[in-house]
Amino acid sequence: QFVTDNGANIFDLYKEELLKNPYTAENARIAASHYGAQLFDLAKNGFDSIPDLVLSIGYQNGSLYDIGQKVNYGVSK
Template identity: 90%
Template sequence: VNGQFVTDNGTNIFDIYKEELLKNPYTAENARIAASHYGSQLFDLAKNGFDSIPDLVLSISYQNGSLQDIGQKVNYGVKKTID
C-alpha cells in the first residue's frame, strides 16, 4: 500500500521490525544500522514489487552418493569437509 508493506490493520511492517530490533538484546545495539540496511531493501521491494527479483537458479548434480551445487567454487560431497 503506497510503497509500503502493511498488516491487515494498516500497521507498517517496517515499524514492527524496528520495534522488535530494539527489544532484542542481541540486536538493540545495532538496530539503527540493521533498520537502515534492511529498511532500504524493504522499501525498494515494496516500490518495485516481488516480480522485480530475478528467480534463483540452482543447478544440482548427483555424483558418488552426494548432491553438489554446480555453481559453487567449492563443493562438499563425499569425503569433503570444511577445514
C-alpha cells in the same frame, strides 16, 4: 509499504521490536537503516524483481553435486 491486515506498517513494527530487544537496541538505528532501505527497494520494485535461483544438481559416484560449480565436495572429497 508493506502493512499487516490491521494496517500497521511492517517497518514500524520492526523498529519497535529492535528497540525492545536488549541485544539489538544499541544498534537499532543501524539495523533499521540497512534493512529499511532494502524493504523500501523491495516495495518499490516488487517481489517479481528478484530473479529466481537456478540450480542444477546432478548425481554421480554416490553423491549430489552442483553442475554449475567447477569444484564440488561430495563423498569422495
